[in-house]
Amino acid sequence: MSQAALHNLRRLKYSSNVDMSDFISNFLSLCRSANVTNIEEQKSFLLGSLHDDNIRNILASKFRPVEEFDWVIKVFQGIIYEYPLHQIRCGSKITLKHCVTGQYLSHGEHKPIAPGSPYSTVFCNGSKPRENEIWIVASPSGENKNSGDPVHFNSVIGLCHEKSRTNLCAANELASRDVWASTGKDSNCNWAVRRHATESGYLNENNGVWAIGDIVILEHANNKLPLFTQSHIEFIDSHSNSNQEVLLDGDGFEENNKWYAEIVGQ
Structure with a gap:
Protein backbone atom coordinates (compact mmCIF):
# COMPACT_ATOMS: atom_id res chain seq x y z
CA MET A 1 0.00 0.00 0.00
CA SER A 2 1.23 3.47 -0.88
CA GLN A 3 0.79 5.79 2.10
CA ALA A 4 1.23 8.77 -0.22
CA ALA A 5 -1.66 7.57 -2.40
CA LEU A 6 -3.86 7.02 0.67
CA HIS A 7 -3.02 10.53 1.87
CA ASN A 8 -3.92 11.96 -1.54
CA LEU A 9 -7.20 10.02 -1.58
CA ARG A 10 -8.18 11.62 1.71
CA ARG A 11 -7.37 15.06 0.32
CA LEU A 12 -8.98 14.51 -3.09
CA LYS A 13 -11.64 17.12 -3.89
CA TYR A 14 -13.98 17.43 -6.83
CA SER A 15 -14.95 20.83 -8.21
CA SER A 16 -16.93 22.00 -11.21
CA ASN A 17 -13.65 23.25 -12.72
CA VAL A 18 -12.30 19.69 -12.92
CA ASP A 19 -13.00 17.48 -15.94
CA MET A 20 -15.05 14.51 -14.74
CA SER A 21 -13.09 11.92 -16.72
CA ASP A 22 -9.79 13.25 -15.33
CA PHE A 23 -11.17 13.16 -11.78
CA ILE A 24 -12.41 9.56 -12.12
CA SER A 25 -9.13 8.46 -13.71
CA ASN A 26 -7.17 10.03 -10.85
CA PHE A 27 -9.50 8.49 -8.25
CA LEU A 28 -9.15 4.99 -9.74
CA SER A 29 -5.37 5.32 -9.93
CA LEU A 30 -5.15 6.39 -6.28
CA CYS A 31 -7.43 3.53 -5.19
CA ARG A 32 -5.16 1.02 -6.94
CA SER A 33 -1.98 2.54 -5.50
CA ALA A 34 -3.47 2.69 -1.99
CA ASN A 35 -4.93 -0.83 -2.35
CA VAL A 36 -8.41 0.44 -1.51
CA THR A 37 -10.71 -2.35 -2.74
CA ASN A 38 -13.55 -2.25 -0.20
CA ILE A 39 -16.58 -0.71 -1.88
CA GLU A 40 -17.72 1.10 1.28
CA GLU A 41 -14.30 2.72 1.61
CA GLN A 42 -14.45 3.76 -2.03
CA LYS A 43 -17.89 5.29 -1.48
CA SER A 44 -16.55 7.12 1.57
CA PHE A 45 -13.65 8.65 -0.36
CA LEU A 46 -15.97 9.82 -3.15
CA LEU A 47 -18.34 11.36 -0.61
CA GLY A 48 -15.40 13.05 1.06
CA SER A 49 -14.37 14.60 -2.24
CA LEU A 50 -17.47 16.84 -2.24
CA HIS A 51 -17.47 20.22 -0.49
CA ASP A 52 -21.25 20.65 -0.55
CA ASP A 53 -22.98 18.90 2.37
CA ASN A 54 -26.27 19.07 0.50
CA ILE A 55 -25.02 17.15 -2.55
CA ARG A 56 -23.02 14.78 -0.32
CA ASN A 57 -26.18 13.77 1.55
CA ILE A 58 -28.07 13.17 -1.69
CA LEU A 59 -25.22 11.05 -3.03
CA ALA A 60 -24.94 9.05 0.21
CA SER A 61 -28.61 8.07 -0.04
CA LYS A 62 -28.11 6.93 -3.65
CA PHE A 63 -24.97 4.97 -2.72
CA ARG A 64 -26.59 2.83 -0.01
CA PRO A 65 -28.10 0.08 -2.21
CA VAL A 66 -25.18 0.01 -4.68
CA GLU A 67 -22.93 -3.05 -4.36
CA GLU A 68 -20.89 -2.94 -7.57
CA PHE A 69 -17.98 -0.55 -8.02
CA ASP A 70 -18.81 0.27 -11.65
CA TRP A 71 -22.23 1.44 -10.49
CA VAL A 72 -20.66 3.52 -7.71
CA ILE A 73 -18.82 5.50 -10.38
CA LYS A 74 -21.94 5.80 -12.56
CA VAL A 75 -24.05 7.00 -9.64
CA PHE A 76 -21.40 9.58 -8.69
CA GLN A 77 -21.27 10.90 -12.26
CA GLY A 78 -25.05 10.96 -12.53
CA ILE A 79 -25.53 12.94 -9.32
CA ILE A 80 -22.89 15.50 -10.29
CA TYR A 81 -24.53 15.99 -13.70
CA GLU A 82 -28.01 16.19 -12.15
CA TYR A 83 -26.96 18.53 -9.33
CA PRO A 84 -24.29 20.87 -10.74
CA LEU A 85 -22.07 22.08 -7.92
CA HIS A 86 -22.27 25.72 -8.99
CA GLN A 87 -26.04 25.85 -8.48
CA ILE A 88 -27.46 27.14 -5.20
CA ARG A 89 -30.12 24.85 -3.79
CA CYS A 90 -32.42 24.44 -0.85
CA GLY A 91 -30.10 23.31 1.93
CA SER A 92 -26.98 24.95 0.47
CA LYS A 93 -24.67 26.67 2.93
CA ILE A 94 -23.76 30.05 1.48
CA THR A 95 -22.21 33.39 2.26
CA LEU A 96 -23.71 36.61 0.91
CA LYS A 97 -21.20 39.22 -0.19
CA HIS A 98 -22.22 42.81 -0.85
CA CYS A 99 -20.86 43.62 -4.29
CA VAL A 100 -20.01 47.28 -3.65
CA THR A 101 -18.43 47.14 -0.19
CA GLY A 102 -17.07 43.59 -0.30
CA GLN A 103 -18.51 42.92 3.16
CA TYR A 104 -20.45 39.78 4.15
CA LEU A 105 -23.93 39.52 5.65
CA SER A 106 -23.26 38.53 9.24
CA HIS A 107 -24.82 37.75 12.60
CA GLY A 108 -23.20 36.74 15.85
CA GLU A 109 -24.85 35.21 18.88
CA HIS A 110 -28.51 36.02 19.43
CA LYS A 111 -28.53 39.22 21.50
CA PRO A 112 -32.08 40.60 21.63
CA ILE A 113 -32.57 44.22 20.59
CA ALA A 114 -34.76 44.54 23.73
CA PRO A 115 -35.37 42.23 26.71
CA GLY A 116 -37.52 39.30 25.63
CA SER A 117 -37.44 40.27 21.95
CA PRO A 118 -37.06 37.49 19.35
CA TYR A 119 -35.03 39.89 17.17
CA SER A 120 -31.31 40.56 17.07
CA THR A 121 -29.15 42.68 14.78
CA VAL A 122 -27.68 41.62 11.47
CA PHE A 123 -24.93 43.59 9.78
CA CYS A 124 -22.17 43.38 7.20
CA ASN A 125 -18.62 42.74 8.30
CA GLY A 126 -15.32 41.26 7.20
CA SER A 127 -13.53 40.86 3.91
CA LYS A 128 -13.18 37.11 4.48
CA PRO A 129 -16.14 34.94 5.52
CA ARG A 130 -16.08 33.14 8.86
CA GLU A 131 -18.63 31.03 10.72
CA ASN A 132 -20.77 34.08 11.56
CA GLU A 133 -21.26 34.71 7.84
CA ILE A 134 -22.70 31.29 6.92
CA TRP A 135 -26.40 31.09 6.01
CA ILE A 136 -28.48 28.08 4.99
CA VAL A 137 -30.92 28.39 2.09
CA ALA A 138 -34.18 27.16 3.59
CA SER A 139 -37.81 26.68 2.67
CA PRO A 140 -39.85 29.86 3.09
CA SER A 141 -42.44 30.06 5.83
CA GLY A 142 -45.55 28.19 4.74
CA GLU A 143 -43.75 25.85 2.32
CA ASN A 144 -41.73 22.65 2.56
CA LYS A 145 -39.16 22.35 -0.21
CA ASN A 146 -36.99 19.29 -0.67
CA SER A 147 -33.31 19.48 0.15
CA GLY A 148 -31.49 19.76 -3.16
CA ASP A 149 -34.26 21.61 -5.01
CA PRO A 150 -32.77 24.37 -7.19
CA VAL A 151 -33.65 27.99 -6.41
CA HIS A 152 -35.32 29.51 -9.46
CA PHE A 153 -35.17 33.24 -9.99
CA ASN A 154 -38.18 35.06 -8.51
CA SER A 155 -38.90 32.16 -6.17
CA VAL A 156 -39.16 32.75 -2.42
CA ILE A 157 -36.71 31.33 0.13
CA GLY A 158 -35.79 31.59 3.78
CA LEU A 159 -32.27 32.24 5.08
CA CYS A 160 -31.28 30.57 8.34
CA HIS A 161 -28.10 31.64 10.12
CA GLU A 162 -26.18 28.41 10.66
CA LYS A 163 -24.50 29.26 13.97
CA SER A 164 -27.39 30.92 15.81
CA ARG A 165 -30.25 29.09 13.99
CA THR A 166 -32.07 32.40 13.61
CA ASN A 167 -33.87 33.53 10.44
CA LEU A 168 -33.24 36.64 8.37
CA CYS A 169 -36.35 38.80 8.61
CA ALA A 170 -37.74 42.31 8.27
CA ALA A 171 -40.86 44.14 9.38
CA ASN A 172 -44.02 43.94 7.32
CA GLU A 173 -44.64 47.69 7.54
CA LEU A 174 -43.19 49.95 4.85
CA ALA A 175 -42.40 52.56 7.50
CA SER A 176 -39.84 50.24 9.07
CA ARG A 177 -36.64 49.50 7.16
CA ASP A 178 -34.97 47.40 9.86
CA VAL A 179 -33.55 43.96 9.11
CA TRP A 180 -33.06 41.45 11.92
CA ALA A 181 -32.42 37.83 12.73
CA SER A 182 -35.42 36.21 14.40
CA THR A 183 -35.67 33.16 16.64
CA GLY A 184 -39.11 32.56 15.12
CA LYS A 185 -40.18 32.07 11.52
CA ASP A 186 -43.16 33.57 9.71
CA SER A 187 -43.88 35.30 6.41
CA ASN A 188 -41.62 38.20 7.46
CA CYS A 189 -38.72 35.77 7.01
CA ASN A 190 -39.48 35.20 3.32
CA TRP A 191 -37.22 36.65 0.60
CA ALA A 192 -37.62 36.67 -3.18
CA VAL A 193 -34.43 35.98 -5.14
CA ARG A 194 -34.28 38.22 -8.21
CA ARG A 195 -31.63 38.88 -10.82
CA HIS A 196 -30.03 42.27 -10.44
CA ALA A 197 -30.74 44.23 -13.59
CA THR A 198 -31.07 47.78 -14.87
CA GLU A 199 -34.36 47.08 -16.65
CA SER A 200 -37.51 45.90 -14.91
CA GLY A 201 -38.48 43.42 -17.64
CA TYR A 202 -35.29 41.41 -17.20
CA LEU A 203 -35.61 41.61 -13.42
CA ASN A 204 -38.92 39.76 -13.51
CA GLU A 205 -37.92 36.94 -15.86
CA ASN A 206 -38.32 33.49 -14.34
CA ASN A 207 -35.72 31.83 -16.56
CA GLY A 208 -32.77 30.12 -14.92
CA VAL A 209 -31.71 29.10 -11.45
CA TRP A 210 -29.56 30.88 -8.90
CA ALA A 211 -25.88 29.93 -9.20
CA ILE A 212 -22.42 31.08 -8.22
CA GLY A 213 -21.57 34.11 -10.34
CA ASP A 214 -25.09 35.54 -10.42
CA ILE A 215 -25.64 39.04 -9.06
CA VAL A 216 -28.98 39.10 -7.25
CA ILE A 217 -31.19 41.26 -5.11
CA LEU A 218 -32.97 39.83 -2.10
CA GLU A 219 -36.41 41.39 -1.94
CA HIS A 220 -38.52 41.14 1.20
CA ALA A 221 -41.55 39.12 0.13
CA ASN A 222 -44.07 41.16 2.14
CA ASN A 223 -43.12 44.81 1.67
CA LYS A 224 -41.22 44.36 -1.65
CA LEU A 225 -38.16 46.33 -0.54
CA PRO A 226 -34.65 45.00 -1.28
CA LEU A 227 -31.79 44.24 1.11
CA PHE A 228 -29.39 47.19 1.21
CA THR A 229 -26.14 48.38 2.74
CA GLN A 230 -23.45 50.91 1.89
CA SER A 231 -20.02 51.68 3.25
CA HIS A 232 -20.80 54.92 5.09
CA ILE A 233 -23.73 53.46 7.07
CA GLU A 234 -21.95 52.12 10.13
CA PHE A 235 -22.73 51.48 13.76
CA ILE A 236 -20.70 50.39 16.76
CA ASP A 237 -21.83 47.12 18.34
CA SER A 238 -21.50 46.06 21.97
CA HIS A 239 -17.99 44.75 21.33
CA SER A 240 -16.85 48.10 19.86
CA GLN A 266 -16.13 26.09 -3.07
Whole structure:
Protein backbone atom coordinates (compact mmCIF):
# COMPACT_ATOMS: atom_id res chain seq x y z
CA MET A 1 0.00 0.00 0.00
CA SER A 2 1.23 3.47 -0.88
CA GLN A 3 0.79 5.79 2.10
CA ALA A 4 1.23 8.77 -0.22
CA ALA A 5 -1.66 7.57 -2.40
CA LEU A 6 -3.86 7.02 0.67
CA HIS A 7 -3.02 10.53 1.87
CA ASN A 8 -3.92 11.96 -1.54
CA LEU A 9 -7.20 10.02 -1.58
CA ARG A 10 -8.18 11.62 1.71
CA ARG A 11 -7.37 15.06 0.32
CA LEU A 12 -8.98 14.51 -3.09
CA LYS A 13 -11.64 17.12 -3.89
CA TYR A 14 -13.98 17.43 -6.83
CA SER A 15 -14.95 20.83 -8.21
CA SER A 16 -16.93 22.00 -11.21
CA ASN A 17 -13.65 23.25 -12.72
CA VAL A 18 -12.30 19.69 -12.92
CA ASP A 19 -13.00 17.48 -15.94
CA MET A 20 -15.05 14.51 -14.74
CA SER A 21 -13.09 11.92 -16.72
CA ASP A 22 -9.79 13.25 -15.33
CA PHE A 23 -11.17 13.16 -11.78
CA ILE A 24 -12.41 9.56 -12.12
CA SER A 25 -9.13 8.46 -13.71
CA ASN A 26 -7.17 10.03 -10.85
CA PHE A 27 -9.50 8.49 -8.25
CA LEU A 28 -9.15 4.99 -9.74
CA SER A 29 -5.37 5.32 -9.93
CA LEU A 30 -5.15 6.39 -6.28
CA CYS A 31 -7.43 3.53 -5.19
CA ARG A 32 -5.16 1.02 -6.94
CA SER A 33 -1.98 2.54 -5.50
CA ALA A 34 -3.47 2.69 -1.99
CA ASN A 35 -4.93 -0.83 -2.35
CA VAL A 36 -8.41 0.44 -1.51
CA THR A 37 -10.71 -2.35 -2.74
CA ASN A 38 -13.55 -2.25 -0.20
CA ILE A 39 -16.58 -0.71 -1.88
CA GLU A 40 -17.72 1.10 1.28
CA GLU A 41 -14.30 2.72 1.61
CA GLN A 42 -14.45 3.76 -2.03
CA LYS A 43 -17.89 5.29 -1.48
CA SER A 44 -16.55 7.12 1.57
CA PHE A 45 -13.65 8.65 -0.36
CA LEU A 46 -15.97 9.82 -3.15
CA LEU A 47 -18.34 11.36 -0.61
CA GLY A 48 -15.40 13.05 1.06
CA SER A 49 -14.37 14.60 -2.24
CA LEU A 50 -17.47 16.84 -2.24
CA HIS A 51 -17.47 20.22 -0.49
CA ASP A 52 -21.25 20.65 -0.55
CA ASP A 53 -22.98 18.90 2.37
CA ASN A 54 -26.27 19.07 0.50
CA ILE A 55 -25.02 17.15 -2.55
CA ARG A 56 -23.02 14.78 -0.32
CA ASN A 57 -26.18 13.77 1.55
CA ILE A 58 -28.07 13.17 -1.69
CA LEU A 59 -25.22 11.05 -3.03
CA ALA A 60 -24.94 9.05 0.21
CA SER A 61 -28.61 8.07 -0.04
CA LYS A 62 -28.11 6.93 -3.65
CA PHE A 63 -24.97 4.97 -2.72
CA ARG A 64 -26.59 2.83 -0.01
CA PRO A 65 -28.10 0.08 -2.21
CA VAL A 66 -25.18 0.01 -4.68
CA GLU A 67 -22.93 -3.05 -4.36
CA GLU A 68 -20.89 -2.94 -7.57
CA PHE A 69 -17.98 -0.55 -8.02
CA ASP A 70 -18.81 0.27 -11.65
CA TRP A 71 -22.23 1.44 -10.49
CA VAL A 72 -20.66 3.52 -7.71
CA ILE A 73 -18.82 5.50 -10.38
CA LYS A 74 -21.94 5.80 -12.56
CA VAL A 75 -24.05 7.00 -9.64
CA PHE A 76 -21.40 9.58 -8.69
CA GLN A 77 -21.27 10.90 -12.26
CA GLY A 78 -25.05 10.96 -12.53
CA ILE A 79 -25.53 12.94 -9.32
CA ILE A 80 -22.89 15.50 -10.29
CA TYR A 81 -24.53 15.99 -13.70
CA GLU A 82 -28.01 16.19 -12.15
CA TYR A 83 -26.96 18.53 -9.33
CA PRO A 84 -24.29 20.87 -10.74
CA LEU A 85 -22.07 22.08 -7.92
CA HIS A 86 -22.27 25.72 -8.99
CA GLN A 87 -26.04 25.85 -8.48
CA ILE A 88 -27.46 27.14 -5.20
CA ARG A 89 -30.12 24.85 -3.79
CA CYS A 90 -32.42 24.44 -0.85
CA GLY A 91 -30.10 23.31 1.93
CA SER A 92 -26.98 24.95 0.47
CA LYS A 93 -24.67 26.67 2.93
CA ILE A 94 -23.76 30.05 1.48
CA THR A 95 -22.21 33.39 2.26
CA LEU A 96 -23.71 36.61 0.91
CA LYS A 97 -21.20 39.22 -0.19
CA HIS A 98 -22.22 42.81 -0.85
CA CYS A 99 -20.86 43.62 -4.29
CA VAL A 100 -20.01 47.28 -3.65
CA THR A 101 -18.43 47.14 -0.19
CA GLY A 102 -17.07 43.59 -0.30
CA GLN A 103 -18.51 42.92 3.16
CA TYR A 104 -20.45 39.78 4.15
CA LEU A 105 -23.93 39.52 5.65
CA SER A 106 -23.26 38.53 9.24
CA HIS A 107 -24.82 37.75 12.60
CA GLY A 108 -23.20 36.74 15.85
CA GLU A 109 -24.85 35.21 18.88
CA HIS A 110 -28.51 36.02 19.43
CA LYS A 111 -28.53 39.22 21.50
CA PRO A 112 -32.08 40.60 21.63
CA ILE A 113 -32.57 44.22 20.59
CA ALA A 114 -34.76 44.54 23.73
CA PRO A 115 -35.37 42.23 26.71
CA GLY A 116 -37.52 39.30 25.63
CA SER A 117 -37.44 40.27 21.95
CA PRO A 118 -37.06 37.49 19.35
CA TYR A 119 -35.03 39.89 17.17
CA SER A 120 -31.31 40.56 17.07
CA THR A 121 -29.15 42.68 14.78
CA VAL A 122 -27.68 41.62 11.47
CA PHE A 123 -24.93 43.59 9.78
CA CYS A 124 -22.17 43.38 7.20
CA ASN A 125 -18.62 42.74 8.30
CA GLY A 126 -15.32 41.26 7.20
CA SER A 127 -13.53 40.86 3.91
CA LYS A 128 -13.18 37.11 4.48
CA PRO A 129 -16.14 34.94 5.52
CA ARG A 130 -16.08 33.14 8.86
CA GLU A 131 -18.63 31.03 10.72
CA ASN A 132 -20.77 34.08 11.56
CA GLU A 133 -21.26 34.71 7.84
CA ILE A 134 -22.70 31.29 6.92
CA TRP A 135 -26.40 31.09 6.01
CA ILE A 136 -28.48 28.08 4.99
CA VAL A 137 -30.92 28.39 2.09
CA ALA A 138 -34.18 27.16 3.59
CA SER A 139 -37.81 26.68 2.67
CA PRO A 140 -39.85 29.86 3.09
CA SER A 141 -42.44 30.06 5.83
CA GLY A 142 -45.55 28.19 4.74
CA GLU A 143 -43.75 25.85 2.32
CA ASN A 144 -41.73 22.65 2.56
CA LYS A 145 -39.16 22.35 -0.21
CA ASN A 146 -36.99 19.29 -0.67
CA SER A 147 -33.31 19.48 0.15
CA GLY A 148 -31.49 19.76 -3.16
CA ASP A 149 -34.26 21.61 -5.01
CA PRO A 150 -32.77 24.37 -7.19
CA VAL A 151 -33.65 27.99 -6.41
CA HIS A 152 -35.32 29.51 -9.46
CA PHE A 153 -35.17 33.24 -9.99
CA ASN A 154 -38.18 35.06 -8.51
CA SER A 155 -38.90 32.16 -6.17
CA VAL A 156 -39.16 32.75 -2.42
CA ILE A 157 -36.71 31.33 0.13
CA GLY A 158 -35.79 31.59 3.78
CA LEU A 159 -32.27 32.24 5.08
CA CYS A 160 -31.28 30.57 8.34
CA HIS A 161 -28.10 31.64 10.12
CA GLU A 162 -26.18 28.41 10.66
CA LYS A 163 -24.50 29.26 13.97
CA SER A 164 -27.39 30.92 15.81
CA ARG A 165 -30.25 29.09 13.99
CA THR A 166 -32.07 32.40 13.61
CA ASN A 167 -33.87 33.53 10.44
CA LEU A 168 -33.24 36.64 8.37
CA CYS A 169 -36.35 38.80 8.61
CA ALA A 170 -37.74 42.31 8.27
CA ALA A 171 -40.86 44.14 9.38
CA ASN A 172 -44.02 43.94 7.32
CA GLU A 173 -44.64 47.69 7.54
CA LEU A 174 -43.19 49.95 4.85
CA ALA A 175 -42.40 52.56 7.50
CA SER A 176 -39.84 50.24 9.07
CA ARG A 177 -36.64 49.50 7.16
CA ASP A 178 -34.97 47.40 9.86
CA VAL A 179 -33.55 43.96 9.11
CA TRP A 180 -33.06 41.45 11.92
CA ALA A 181 -32.42 37.83 12.73
CA SER A 182 -35.42 36.21 14.40
CA THR A 183 -35.67 33.16 16.64
CA GLY A 184 -39.11 32.56 15.12
CA LYS A 185 -40.18 32.07 11.52
CA ASP A 186 -43.16 33.57 9.71
CA SER A 187 -43.88 35.30 6.41
CA ASN A 188 -41.62 38.20 7.46
CA CYS A 189 -38.72 35.77 7.01
CA ASN A 190 -39.48 35.20 3.32
CA TRP A 191 -37.22 36.65 0.60
CA ALA A 192 -37.62 36.67 -3.18
CA VAL A 193 -34.43 35.98 -5.14
CA ARG A 194 -34.28 38.22 -8.21
CA ARG A 195 -31.63 38.88 -10.82
CA HIS A 196 -30.03 42.27 -10.44
CA ALA A 197 -30.74 44.23 -13.59
CA THR A 198 -31.07 47.78 -14.87
CA GLU A 199 -34.36 47.08 -16.65
CA SER A 200 -37.51 45.90 -14.91
CA GLY A 201 -38.48 43.42 -17.64
CA TYR A 202 -35.29 41.41 -17.20
CA LEU A 203 -35.61 41.61 -13.42
CA ASN A 204 -38.92 39.76 -13.51
CA GLU A 205 -37.92 36.94 -15.86
CA ASN A 206 -38.32 33.49 -14.34
CA ASN A 207 -35.72 31.83 -16.56
CA GLY A 208 -32.77 30.12 -14.92
CA VAL A 209 -31.71 29.10 -11.45
CA TRP A 210 -29.56 30.88 -8.90
CA ALA A 211 -25.88 29.93 -9.20
CA ILE A 212 -22.42 31.08 -8.22
CA GLY A 213 -21.57 34.11 -10.34
CA ASP A 214 -25.09 35.54 -10.42
CA ILE A 215 -25.64 39.04 -9.06
CA VAL A 216 -28.98 39.10 -7.25
CA ILE A 217 -31.19 41.26 -5.11
CA LEU A 218 -32.97 39.83 -2.10
CA GLU A 219 -36.41 41.39 -1.94
CA HIS A 220 -38.52 41.14 1.20
CA ALA A 221 -41.55 39.12 0.13
CA ASN A 222 -44.07 41.16 2.14
CA ASN A 223 -43.12 44.81 1.67
CA LYS A 224 -41.22 44.36 -1.65
CA LEU A 225 -38.16 46.33 -0.54
CA PRO A 226 -34.65 45.00 -1.28
CA LEU A 227 -31.79 44.24 1.11
CA PHE A 228 -29.39 47.19 1.21
CA THR A 229 -26.14 48.38 2.74
CA GLN A 230 -23.45 50.91 1.89
CA SER A 231 -20.02 51.68 3.25
CA HIS A 232 -20.80 54.92 5.09
CA ILE A 233 -23.73 53.46 7.07
CA GLU A 234 -21.95 52.12 10.13
CA PHE A 235 -22.73 51.48 13.76
CA ILE A 236 -20.70 50.39 16.76
CA ASP A 237 -21.83 47.12 18.34
CA SER A 238 -21.50 46.06 21.97
CA HIS A 239 -17.99 44.75 21.33
CA SER A 240 -16.85 48.10 19.86
CA ASN A 241 -16.59 46.69 16.35
CA SER A 242 -17.47 48.89 13.41
CA ASN A 243 -20.04 47.11 11.23
CA GLN A 244 -22.08 48.12 8.21
CA GLU A 245 -25.76 48.49 8.94
CA VAL A 246 -28.13 46.36 6.87
CA LEU A 247 -31.62 47.60 6.10
CA LEU A 248 -34.31 47.66 3.42
CA ASP A 249 -33.88 50.44 0.88
CA GLY A 250 -33.48 51.23 -2.79
CA ASP A 251 -35.47 50.31 -5.86
CA GLY A 252 -33.66 47.04 -6.64
CA PHE A 253 -31.73 48.50 -9.57
CA GLU A 254 -28.99 50.41 -7.78
CA GLU A 255 -25.52 49.19 -6.92
CA ASN A 256 -26.13 48.98 -3.17
CA ASN A 257 -28.81 46.32 -3.72
CA LYS A 258 -26.34 43.93 -5.38
CA TRP A 259 -25.33 40.70 -3.60
CA TYR A 260 -23.20 37.78 -4.64
CA ALA A 261 -23.54 34.29 -3.15
CA GLU A 262 -20.70 31.87 -2.59
CA ILE A 263 -21.24 28.24 -1.62
CA VAL A 264 -19.24 27.39 1.48
CA GLY A 265 -16.23 25.23 0.62
CA GLN A 266 -16.13 26.09 -3.07
